[in-house]
Amino acid sequence: MMMSEVSPQDYDLPGAAQSAVFLLAEEVKLRAARRIVHRLQRISATGIYGDEYSFRSLWDEFCHEQQNGPHFDQDVWDDTLEALLQAEGERLTRGEFEVVWLASLPDVADLKTAPRVQADVLSEIRSALHGVAATRNLARFEVWND
Template structure:
């Protein structure tokens, strides 16, 4: 017979680990939906004839890997901010809370702190830019 007092479970650690895994999954899903939206928009041509980019996703990947190319990132921000906000709006209240907590916001008291969507947006943006930075762009180079 096993002594139950010696079998201890770290419920807090397990819950935090599960929350982080859940947030990672949601971040990747949001990034995937944003990538799909960017792939459906034609390239702006901002990089000229040096590259054969077909979509805004191609251009974002290029900018993420070898940029930023422009002093003013406003065009990217205006496009991405709208898509990121749309992803936050898709979340249920429970999903929002879980993602906000998983982001480990810098607050004094988790129970009374206002739930800032900006924290989640930055997590989604980070996942998107990570995928943009990892994508191979060799096929777009014109030699």
């Protein structure tokens, strides 16, 4: 049996490349977010939400804030996360940075010559972190006083 030949016209290479960029960017962002989660899990809870919850780590409290907040000025969490986000941004390889930046859909006239803005990439990682926190089940941390 003879296989049919496929010509370049049969492929939507730009469309496939765009899909691949978005998929890869999502993987990079989630990997970076998981590393931040790992760091936040190693910081003891502050107790800012009182005795109603038995949170063990700053990650638990961050998830609570994302799901039930805002309870506090967002600057408190921004200050806490800034160094962690910065470290993750610096950890990205040049290719990972580029993929996440491209997937952020920057509003530029020319993708080839536009400056790569780290704030765009860090914002994408922050969004991934918020998404993970917003979907975490926190029911086991509630303290029921009868």
